Amino acid sequence: MVRELEEVNGIVFKRQKYHEADLLAKIMTEKNGIITLLARGALKAKSKLGASLLNFSYGTYVIYSSGHGLSTLRTFKNVKQFDGIYDDLIKNAYASFVLDLIDHAFIEYQNLGKYYNLANFALQKINSGTDPEMITQIVQMQLLAAYGVEPELRSCVICGEKQGEFDYSIRKGGILCSKHFYADPSRLHLKPKETAVLRTIFLLPFNRLGDIKINSATKKATRRAIDRIYQETIDLNLKTKKFLDELKLTD
Numbered sequence: 001m002v003r004e005l006e007e008v009n010g011i012v013f014k015r016q017k018y019h020e021a022d023l024l025a026k027i028m029t030e031k032n033g034i035i036t037l038l039a040r041g042a043l044k045a046k047s048k049l050g051a052s053l054l055n056f057s058y059g060t061y062v063i064y065s066s067g068h069g070l071s072t073l074r075t076f077k078n079v080k081q082f083d084g085i086y087d088d089l090i091k092n093a094y095a096s097f098v099l100d101l102i103d104h105a106f107i108e109y110q111n112l113g114k115y116y117n118l119a120n121f122a123l124q125k126i127n128s129g130t131d132p133e134m135i136t137q138i139v140q141m142q143l144l145a146a147y148g149v150e151p152e153l154r155s156c157v158i159c160g161e162k163q164g165e166f167d168y169s170i171r172k173g174g175i176l177c178s179k180h181f182y183a184d185p186s187r188l189h190l191k192p193k194e195t196a197v198l199r200t201i202f203l204l205p206f207n208r209l210g211d212i213k214i215n216s217a218t219k220k221a222t223r224r225a226i227d228r229i230y231q232e233t234i235d236l237n238l239k240t241k242k243f244l245d246e247l248k249l250t251d
């Protein structure tokens, strides 16, 4: 297949040395999905390519691509960096986990659709100082569908009730109204306002959620709930998540 030169907009989120002075970088793109770029000689002192591939850089990359395997970076335009993330260990840990999570939901070159915008939203918010824990929880809830998990959070899974107090049931795949708590004794036993947070961050478009503020006890409970939903329905075991947990930011 002919390799064509094309411009892609994207965000760099992983890089590693390759051969003597080459670099491999993973980039999340707006239209071409997640691709691995080979930048020949990028680690040589005279090369300008390396600087465009620092983690959390974003902009336009001019590449040769055949739509599978490695693509080759030729040059770049208007590349900037989320430097608030690059320079801050905690923001960096959250942002790395968010992008890792999106990465694992897709195969290479698979179009990310709205999830590219979700990645961009999350990085902008984390970069500008919005609570990264809350942004991460939003991404996790909104990303469930990309993993093929589509819990029912609009109404009780048993009777369709939309009002009142709810708890979350992993086994039943969604929320239970208080009349139907008995349907799953191993439901998460969340407080009504904790379930309400999960519903809000799952159901509302992410661009309306940027400045959501909840207290630390609620945030800790929703963190535990989301971790259990992921463990019991997807089971990813990501290093970036382990690192984040080791920082113990929500304890």
Ligand SMILES: [Zn+2]
Binding pocket: 156, 157, 158, 159, 160, 161, 176, 177, 178, 179, 180
């Ligand atoms: Zn019900």
